[in-house]
Amino acid sequence: EAQVTQNPRYLITVTGKKLTVTCSQNMNHEYMSWYRQDPGLGLRQIYYSMNVEVTDKGDVPEGYKVSRKEKRNFPLILESPSPNQTSLYFCASSSPSKNTGELFFGEGSRLTVL
Amino acid sequence: SQQGEEDPQALSIQEGENATMNCSYKTSINNLQWYRQNSGRGLVHLILIRSNEREKHSGRLRVTLDTSKKSSSLLITASRAADTASYFCAPGGFKTIFGAGTRLFVKA
Numbered sequence: 001e002a003q004v005t006q007n008p009r010y011l012i013t014v015t016g017k018k019l020t021v022t023c024s025q026n027m028n029h030e031y032m033s034w035y036r037q038d039p040g041l042g043l044r045q046i047y048y049s050m051n052v053e054v055t056d057k058g059d060v061p062e063g064y065k066v067s068r069k070e071k072r073n074f075p076l077i078l079e080s081p082s083p084n085q086t087s088l089y090f091c092a093s094s095s096p097s098k099n100t101g102e103l104f105f106g107e108g109s110r111l112t113v114l
Numbered sequence: 115s116q117q118g119e120e121d122p123q124a125l126s127i128q129e130g131e132n133a134t135m136n137c138s139y140k141t142s143i144n145n146l147q148w149y150r151q152n153s154g155r156g157l158v159h160l161i162l163i164r165s166n167e168r169e170k171h172s173g174r175l176r177v178t179l180d181t182s183k184k185s186s187s188l189l190i191t192a193s194r195a196a197d198t199a200s201y202f203c204a205p206g207g208f209k210t211i212f213g214a215g216t217r218l219f220v221k222a
Contacts, residue, residue, distance in 0.1 A: 043157075101162075101210075
């Protein structure tokens with residue numbers, strides 16, 4: 001089954017404790033992206049990757065890091081989480097070569113930073 | 115990147131009624147997608163309409179596209195309580211900047 005898998009789905013952590021949210025897709029998609037969603041603000045893009053070893057900042061990259069060492073994985077790293085990073089996070093992937101632009105989303109990771 | 119702006123922000127209807135939501139965008143597009151998001155869940159792709167199409171149907175969904183007005187509409191006919199969700203348009207393909215969506219509430 002084609003899917004984007006995020007882990008963990010729920011996490012409560014404390015300020016300053018490094019954490020990683022993993023994202024994996026099984027569709028051989030070149031493009032992957034991270035978003036955060038906060039009430040009333042829609043989805044805001046954090047980072048995206050057009051392919052392996054190619055990453056770029058989205059609209060709200062501060063406080064986040066990403067890496068794309070393999071095509072299927074695109075982890076989101078919070079080196080020193082702060083309470084303003086409490087949010088619902090989504091990973092998505094797509095295949096630009098298919099020319100539909102359809103994004104496939106993970107189920108989300110709800111992060112609380114105390 | 116291209117942003118879609120959905121309107122209205124929120125819509126409350128009775129089960130069985132039709133729901134119409136609109137999307138506007140600013141620059142020319144190749145295609146436009148609509149997504150649904152159930153509360154707290156990931157977005158799910160509903161339908162794609164290409165720039166050379168004016169209307170497309172999928173089950174109870176009807177999407178129109180007016181490229182001259184840079185707008186699209188999503189009609190859900192005979193709404194059900196299970197249609198309660200947020201709906202987003204995506205005029206920029208995978209590089210879309212998402213708007214706040216339309217929150218649809220269907221009362222049973």
